[in-house]
Amino acid sequence: MSCPVCSGKGEVLTSQARSVTSESKVIERRSELVLCTSCGHLHTEIDLDLAAYYADDYDAVLTDDDGHDEIVTTTDGSVVFRTDLDYGTFRKKVLERTEPSAAVFEYGCGRGRILSRLRKDGFSDLTAHDVGRRYREPLARIVGADRVHLGERPTDRKYDVLCSFFAFEHDPDPISGLRYLRSIAAPSAILYLVVPSHATNVVDLACADHRSHFAADVLVEVVTACGFSVLEVDEESSVGAIVLVARNLGAGTRPVRKSRERVKAARVRAQTFLDYVARLERLAPELAASREIYLYGAAFYATLAATVLPSDTHLAGLFDANPKKHGTTKLGTTVRSPDAIEQSCREAALLVCVNERIAPSIADRYRSSFRQIWVV
């Protein structure tokens, strides 16, 4: 149960008998949310061989431009696809000041949704790294077979830009991963990291295969300890995520330091999550008593809600604003467009299962279409 970034001792904050993975799958394995009382890092312990899981079972939800993608609602209320937002932010913060001839390395690239955008934008010196063996073919089509490294870390050259999108939260040993990136960084190379933020998306703390739940203060400490100089960190530009930009200025590495302030701040953030789960559990009897329940949102929040519903609960339907999900099956029912809501739901109840920032406005929009609406 030691901390993945400082090996410090942990305190178990909560445990779940059934766990939800980042692919929104329920697995019958116990998981625990743990706070490192030395450095303030929040992490999950799960009774599952994560290395084997990522190599063989995990399938990156986000693919290239033609495939499935998540939608996110930005702070100004507009709805965008995750890859457009991630790549757009990367371009604004780094690529607009980078020559197309720069050597770019992506750590944990999945099927290559970011690499394919880079290629389309004229970047030609691209190297792909991941642990998932199933990504070889799609990656080879984007960067060339000799630039694909699955389950191994190339050390034969240096790179100008090192990037990683939603990978380090899965990494069982993020310090080793970041020190590796430092070892292949050219002088003045840029490091660009994106990881989930539980400060802006509280249910990330329920995500059982996220070994690490980074906070901005912990991430800055970890990246600095691995030899990079942090230029900026923000939790606004990429919804539900922390974006960090750092530079290799030749500093050495050191251990992650203890901090009482970080531990204290982590306790406050974790309490927000524990309160959310408590509200969900209090709702369960009411939900179970309702004859006809619909869910709004076909992603992680819905799966988490489903873990508290009695197993014989019949879902009448599921709505999601993402057109790429319409017609797919989730929690045993078909995902439909919210446009279908007006027709037939007046005797039914709706549970809104989306980020709590946007849940109240969705509840307001459909208030007259249902007998009852719950927001967790």
Ligand SMILES: [Zn+2]
């Ligand atoms: Zn720690």
